[in-house]
Amino acid sequence: MSDRDSGRGGVTDAYADPNVDEAARIEDLLSRLTLDEKIACLGTNPSIARLGIVASGHVEGLHGLSQGGPGGWGRDHETATTTFPQQIGLGETWDLELVRRAAELEARECRHVFHTSGGERGGLVVRAPNADLGRDPRWGRTEECFGEDAYLSGEMTAAFVRGLQGEHPRYLRAASLMKHFLANSNEDERVRSSSSFDERLFREYYSVPFRRGVEAGSRAFMAAYNSYNGVPCTVHPMLERVTRAEWGQDGIICTDGGAFQLLVSHHRYFPDLEHAAAACLRSGINQFLDRFSESVRGALERALLTEAHLDTAIRPTFRVMLRLGLLDPPERVPFASVDATPPWETEEARALCRLVTEQSVVLLENRDATLPLDRTKLSRVLVVGPLADEVLLDWYSGTPPYTISPFAGIRAALGDGVKVEKAELGPNAIALAKECDAVVVCVGNHPTCGTKFGLPSHPSFGKEAVDRKTLDLPDEEDVLGLLDANPRCVVVLISSFPFSVGAISERAPALLHLTHNSQELGTALARCLFGDVNPGGRLVQTWPRALADLPPMMDYDLRHGRTYLYFEGEPLYPFGYGLSYTTFAYTALRTSSDALPQDGALGVRFELTNTGQRAGDEVPQLYVRHLASAVKRPLHELKGFQRVRLEPGETRTIELELRAQDLAYWDTPSSSFVVEAGTIELQIARSSRNIELTKTVLVARGAGAAP
Numbered sequence: 023m024s025d026r027d028s029g030r031g032g033v034t035d036a037y038a039d040p041n042v043d044e045a046a047r048i049e050d051l052l053s054r055l056t057l058d059e060k061i062a063c064l065g066t067n068p069s070i071a072r073l074g075i076v077a078s079g080h081v082e083g084l085h086g087l088s089q090g091g092p093g094g095w096g097r098d099h100e101t102a103t104t105t106f107p108q109q110i111g112l113g114e115t116w117d118l119e120l121v122r123r124a125a126e127l128e129a130r131e132c133r134h135v136f137h138t139s140g141g142e143r144g145g146l147v148v149r150a151p152n153a154d155l156g157r158d159p160r161w162g163r164t165e166e167c168f169g170e171d172a173y174l175s176g177e178m179t180a181a182f183v184r185g186l187q188g189e190h191p192r193y194l195r196a197a198s199l200m201k202h203f204l205a206n207s208n209e210d211e212r213v214r215s216s217s218s219f220d221e222r223l224f225r226e227y228y229s230v231p232f233r234r235g236v237e238a239g240s241r242a243f244m245a246a247y248n249s250y251n252g253v254p255c256t257v258h259p260m261l262e263r264v265t266r267a268e269w270g271q272d273g274i275i276c277t278d279g280g281a282f283q284l285l286v287s288h289h290r291y292f293p294d295l296e297h298a299a300a301a302c303l304r305s306g307i308n309q310f311l312d313r314f315s316e317s318v319r320g321a322l323e324r325a326l327l328t329e330a331h332l333d334t335a336i337r338p339t340f341r342v343m344l345r346l347g348l349l350d351p352p353e354r355v356p357f358a359s360v361d362a363t364p365p366w367e368t369e370e371a372r373a374l375c376r377l378v379t380e381q382s383v384v385l386l387e388n389r390d391a392t393l394p395l396d397r398t399k400l401s402r403v404l405v406v407g408p409l410a411d412e413v414l415l416d417w418y419s420g421t422p423p424y425t426i427s428p429f430a431g432i433r434a435a436l437g438d439g440v441k442v443e444k445a446e447l448g449p450n451a452i453a454l455a456k457e458c459d460a461v462v463v464c465v466g467n468h469p470t471c472g473t474k475f476g477l478p479s480h481p482s483f484g485k486e487a488v489d490r491k492t493l494d495l496p497d498e499e500d501v502l503g504l505l506d507a508n509p510r511c512v513v514v515l516i517s518s519f520p521f522s523v524g525a526i527s528e529r530a531p532a533l534l535h536l537t538h539n540s541q542e543l544g545t546a547l548a549r550c551l552f553g554d555v556n557p558g559g560r561l562v563q564t565w566p567r568a569l570a571d572l573p574p575m576m577d578y579d580l581r582h583g584r585t586y587l588y589f590e591g592e593p594l595y596p597f598g599y600g601l602s603y604t605t606f607a608y609t610a611l612r613t614s615s616d617a618l619p620q621d622g623a624l625g626v627r628f629e630l631t632n633t634g635q636r637a638g639d640e641v642p643q644l645y646v647r648h649l650a651s652a653v654k655r656p657l658h659e660l661k662g663f664q665r666v667r668l669e670p671g672e673t674r675t676i677e678l679e680l681r682a683q684d685l686a687y688w689d690t691p692s693s694s695f696v697v698e699a700g701t702i703e704l705q706i707a708r709s710s711r712n713i714e715l716t717k718t719v720l721v722a723r724g725a726g727a728a729p
Contacts, residue, residue, distance in 0.1 A: 125185025169562025241273025394553030431544025558639025
């Protein structure tokens, strides 16, 4: 939004004329800015009061727009917004279209807050999704990722980006700013640590979700606090050489909060802030989440920077602002017109949040068909545990317009004819459990540990700036006592990350997992418990049996036994795992050809049948195993998936596409991706450890392929 009439006989300034070429508009704007204005534009909001330009700053939005919540993101203007499950819960849906829809709703809410306040509140540059990979379940911010797999996380990232930004050929609904480039999956010592690994892992694993996000249209990301191979990510050459020169990222690259000053204070990479500021701008950074103005001025005075460097830095920022339509007449921008009713107050938003939450629920155990519970056989139900009547919010959450706790959801689902009680863990709960027809135990972690920046109350809890020290569930002994007290005990693990709950998993009649934060948590849980919904979520991380199964936290080389790609032990629950109230059969695997061209694609088809008595969702997964490779490859790799709903007795032909370029490895000597000729094994699976069908296929010689 800007004052477009320059006063010269009604002539519109070029920068504000939507009919002028984008590059020419930016150059015209730069020519009008003072040095002070250019420096100010290196912050997160490049508004220019003198020219009447109202641009956009940043907002948080990992699982819904944040304008409140524990982090106080709305500042003095807290606004309720739709609050979905944590990002790892979004991943557990394994439903790309559903994730896209959730992100689209978030973008609509961003537009509503921004435009109804005249640009004074909220923002259209959304710090989401987090494209980091959850390589280790001890990572304190595991809740923020889509899981441990690069392919799945890349597809989820792309879907989220498309949802936020929309499909308009000219304008973005919102701008997706991905976090945190790169390999930012340890919290302890993150302000000075180095994530070290070779270029193959950079190209084939850690950078993949970010590249997929750029391919989907994202033109903004945040550099990570940590170093990569000894060079702080904030000034790493990869920002320019890879993301801009190779991927075509032509927008915003910002620092993380305070990361600029950490270059001197903790990384000790520069002698002073003037040199650090110069290095940031020369490396590709164009927005600071820090105090920077004085240092940039000092760098200019010492000839470490020139005004031309400032111009180079802020051009990409205004490119994003133009694509958001903020320098165009509002009537030209389809997303600038918002409804009078806020999106978060609509039934559409509530229904979507409920659907996402239902689809995120993962059924881990269900012995003797304990679930679903039969309402007609219940007269008294106990809901117990520290999370029984809570919906806990994480640091990057907004404030939901309402919340429905497990207790509230179960009570509403059962109605007045059933007595629903709640209790804290302990002897009283065990006594009550013995008298009830069913017990629902709700345990897990606290996503903020109950403090803003303090240490967690239990070493198995984690959050930003704090990694987990154990994988043990704090309330395990209490849960085991309840399992002894009542054989109809359902354990609900509401958590941001995996727990090593082997003793519980062996004894619990039923065990469910879902994540924190959804305003519809209780309703979704109840609908799964009583069979209105058949859980179909799948895990997106390997759940280890014990801490000893993990390599050292700072070992970023996956080949040392990390994730399902290289872990050869027996997990508690494998990547991709999840049960159902019905059963499925896989048959008749075939391919469109016996050979996959090195520069082509292959159709993979099989039959999937619901062999049970209930409708349900299955998530067939396509893995590839390289039978002979010139380089070390993973045990197998996910290369396709699809969430499918089938009625009882229904059979459907499932079709997946395998692209040769997705089989490429990075050849360091030639600095290029190479698709090897040779034989591969296709695996159709329920999870990374439950292979149903296999077929060998030849990758035929021909041209190589690069992602």
